[in-house]
Every structure is written in C-alpha cells, then in structure tokens.
Amino acid sequence: MTSAPALVPRPLARARPLVEPALREAVDRLHPWLARIVGYSFGWCAADGSPSATPGGKGIRCALALLAAEAAGGAARDAVPAAVAVELVHGFSLVHDDIMDGDELRRSRPTVWKAYGTGPAVLAGDAMLTVAMATAARTGSRAALGELVGALDWLVRGQAEDLAFESRAFTGPDAVTVEEYLAMASGKTGALLGCAAAMGAALAGARGEAVTAYRDFGRHLGVAFQAIDDVLSVFGDPHRTGKPAGGDLTSGKKTLPVLEALAASTPASSRLARLLLERPLAEGQLTEAALLIDRAGGRRRTEAWAHIHHQRALHALHSAAPLPCPKADLTEVAAHLLHRTA
C-alpha cells in the first residue's frame, strides 16, 4: 500500500459543518437526558454534559451523502436529511455494538454504556434510531426511506452474523470462511455507506439505476473500509485509533487478517491457530500473534481485499455517471479511506 495522506481531504472536512447544525437540532429535540447521552456519543460534550471538543467520527457517511447528491446533479443541502439520518444510525450502531461486544473504549473515551450504564445506552441508541427514521420519513421521499430501511435490515443482519461468528471456530469444518466474513462486512459496514450515497443521490432526484450504482459504490467502499479497520485493529497505533492495541485479537474476534492468515495453511498459520487456543492472549502473545498474521500473509491478503473492493467501488461510481467535480471528490474520499492510519 502507498503511504497515508497526512491530512483529512477537503471533501470530508467540508461535509461536517454543513450537517452538524441539523444533526444537533434533531438531537436537541430529544428528552434532555437522552440528548446529553447522544451528545456525548457524538463527542459534543463530556459525560457530565459540559462542552467538549472531542473530535467525533470522520464524517465519511455525511460526505458520501452530500457528494452523491452533488454528483447526481443536486445541491449538497438536498442530502442533509440523508446525512443526518445516516450519522444517527451509525451512532446508534456504535452505541449498541459496544454493549454487545463489551468494548470499554472508543475514540480514547469510555464507551456510552461504560459512561452511563447499559440501560441508558440501550435507550440512547433506540432514540438515535428513532430520530433517524423520523428524519428520513419527513423527507417524503419513498426512495430515500426505502434505502434507509433496506440498509437497517442489512446492518442488523451483519451484526447478527458478527455475533454468531463468536461461537464459531477459527479452524476446522465449522471455521468462519473469508466469504462469510466479506458478506458480514458488506452488511455491517457496507450497508450504511451504501445507504448514505444512495439516499443522497435519491434526495437529489437521481433515477433508480443511478441510485443503485451509488449504493453499490458505498457498499464496496464499506467492505474496503472494514478490511482496513481490521488491519488497524491488529497493526494500528492505539494512540491514533483510540482503541486498545490488539483489542479484537484479545477478544477472539474473527477479523479478516486472522481468517486469511489461518486459511493460508503456512507454518505461521498453524502456530497462530495454536496460539489462538490460549485466549485471552497476554501482551507478549498479542505481539507474537500479530507477527504470525503478518508472516502468514494475513495482512497482505486483507489489504488486497480492500484494494479489490475499492476498485469495485470506483467501477460502480463510474457507472452512476456522476458530474466530474463531485466524482473527483468521491474518488478522493475513497482513496483516503483506503490509505488511512486511524
């Protein structure tokens, strides 16, 4: 892989300020107690509600929605309800997934359930999902609403697969396959990125075929994104990712680098398989596991999957016949996601 661009690309930096006022307005209409919890999850405030400048997410979904609207010949503002809805669904999925996975840290801060308790975290996630649906319903666009509803179906299915993987084996006849993993990632991560682009295009008046192409663009980008996420979860710098080093390895999560390393049937694969039986791994074992994953080709092959889905995304984008400037911006965002380090 080439080295990472140092800065957040302009199209990403531009999207958030356009969306955040509407997002804050939607959150402010919630019960005050829930508005605070949701605000914390978005990095707008500390757990006690005092203002905070914690950087939020990357705003990828916002940018995809706005740029797809422009690419389809509309204005960025057409897609603001799509961006708000998708950011809220993304926030909902993070808050609930952290409960399911028992993760205690996100973006270097306690996760919502850790900060407020499981019950309030469940309800805050429910509230985010509810507001997202209300936002989509208010657009009056059946196509946009259909995209959100369809994406939620895939998102939940992907999360179910991911949880079901936990009780499956790393090796042997019951082992999770790379294909199953990619299908899961297409749901868990691809669905919402696809939804962002498709909803944005639909709200800008794009026709059915173009909307489908934007959806495919986002879906493939999502799989590429998830593959890179998995690489970072094993090899990333915890100071940059905001998550503990090797967290996914410690918890025995089936991530793509591990599955690819095990499937490679190299001596390093066999040593990795034996090591994974000793979970939870101690710190020294984490380093060894990462080394074995790398040696068995797990990292390289995962990056290759990211590359393949990146190419498929660009192909889908091209077939949507986007306007040139927003197409360049979408291409830049896609490249950024592929080469990111956090």
Added chain:
Amino acid sequence: MTSAPALVPRPLARARPLVEPALREAVDRLHPWLARIVGYSFGWCAADGSPSATPGGKGIRCALALLAAEAAGGAARDAVPAAVAVELVHGFSLVHDDIMDGDELRRSRPTVWKAYGTGPAVLAGDAMLTVAMATAARTGSRAALGELVGALDWLVRGQAEDLAFESRAFTGPDAVTVEEYLAMASGKTGALLGCAAAMGAALAGARGEAVTAYRDFGRHLGVAFQAIDDVLSVFGDPHRTGKPAGGDLTSGKKTLPVLEALAASTPASSRLARLLLERPLAEGQLTEAALLIDRAGGRRRTEAWAHIHHQRALHALHSAAPLPCPKADLTEVAAHLLHRTA
C-alpha cells in the same frame, strides 16, 4: 370497580389469528438466530427454538388496529401491516425495557436478556424495531408511517422519563408528581395504543381529524391500561400476571398507586414513606407496603384515574364517528382492559 369478565372478549380473540401469519412471515425473514430470539419473545418457541404454546401477549394493539380500520369504513385486513408494525414495536420495547429494568421474568418465563444474554437481546430488539419500520414504510401511506414515527418518539421519551424517575425521590420537593407520572404513561403506554388505532384508521383511508381522534382514543386507553397495570403490580395475583409479586415495589419504581398514596398525606402515607426508605423491601414489608398504599387511598385513586382516562377514550372514540359494530367492539375491548385481572 366491577368484577372482571371471565373470558377474553371476541374482538380480541379474533384479531390475533388475522395478524399472526403476517407477523411470523416478517420475523421469518430475519437472520435465523434473531428469528429464534424474536420468536421466543413472542411466545412461539422455547429458548432452544423448540415449538411452544406459551400464550403471547393479549393482542390488544392488534385488535385496536383492525377494529379502527373497520370503524373507519375499511376492512380488518387493511390494517394488518399496522398491527404487525405495532406488535413488533411493542415486542421491541418489552425486550429493551426488561434490560433497562433488570427484570428477569415476563409471562412466567425468563426475559429475553436472561435467556440469551444482554447483547443478543439488544440486537433482537433492534431487529424488531427495524422490521416494524420496514413494514410501515412498505404500506406507502405517509400518514401511517407518520403515526409510527411519532409514536416511537413518545415511546422513547416516556421510557426516558420512567428511567429518570428512578433517581428521583418519593417525597419532598424533588418527588415525582402524579401529573409527571401521567405524562410518562401517556408516552410509554399510550403512544403505542394510540398508534395502533390511528395507523389502522389511516390505512383504511380515514381523514386527518378522524385519525387524530382514534389516536386520542388509544392514548387515553393506554393511560387507563397503565394505571390498571400498576394496580396489578402491587395487588395482582403473580400466578395470573406472570410477574413476581410486588416487583415494582421491591425495585422502588414510582408507580401511580405509590405516588397517589404518598400524595394523600394520611398517616398511612407517612408510614409508607418511611417504609420505602428501607428498600429493598423484604417479603413481610411488601405486604405491609401494599396495605399502606391501599389504606392511603393509592389503589382507589389510581383506579379513578383509569376510569377518567377510560371515559376520555370513549369520548374520543365517539368523536371519530365510527361505524356502529366496530365501535361496539372497541368499547368492549376498552372495558376489558379496565376490568382485567392479568
């Protein structure tokens, strides 16, 4: 109060068989693992997935949707998507509320989080909510979808209030007032009953004013229902309710009989206030608390609230100008809810 009718009224018994095939079809489209958990929550199977004849809920929301459609001049089948959506939202709220409240028993069986774990219960609830939204979106009726989205907003707000009550006092300046309680119940319970009736009417082609009247009918019925639920949680027979005796009292939940008893400022009120400081209550103390609530008029005044909201519901129903036969059925269902013992 008059004594309870012994049997489930015909309009209630009739609704479920009309709705259940569509509900099962919607659930069957979920990830198989989630379909099993959701099936368990509806009483269709045991925790291991084996078929079971556990009685499910009362099917009140189904009946309201179907009868409102008939009352508005449509057919019961017009409202099946409304009934499916509302049953799913009801199921979602039970599964998530049981996590938030830490309740371990519902309908005499382990709650979903107790049977499958918190993570799977969170996801199963999310799946139910998602399918509900998809069902409403597929009707293509903006009015019906708007009712569901609006009801979810109130439902979440009501649940937030209910959770916030937990950290409030029973007495003194910070005490939860009866008015606050009724507003919470209107959201937590009224919103979805109102939604059932309004969605059913909307799908049958009712006009805006009539839809609003059906919504008001369901909302008030919901408050009456919740008041009776609170009475049963203190004075009901656990063999009939399927919940542990005095569960709400033990956990220090602010229910209407307690709030009314405390607000009455009788000697029994003061003794009750002192007793509630000693939570968690032992079994003997539970009996004493129930006696004090009764003596301070908490039971009687809660039943009076149920009666008032029952009357308001009938008034709203009348103003919707329903057809005579379904009106009689809706009236019978309302009476059943007021006089039930489980």
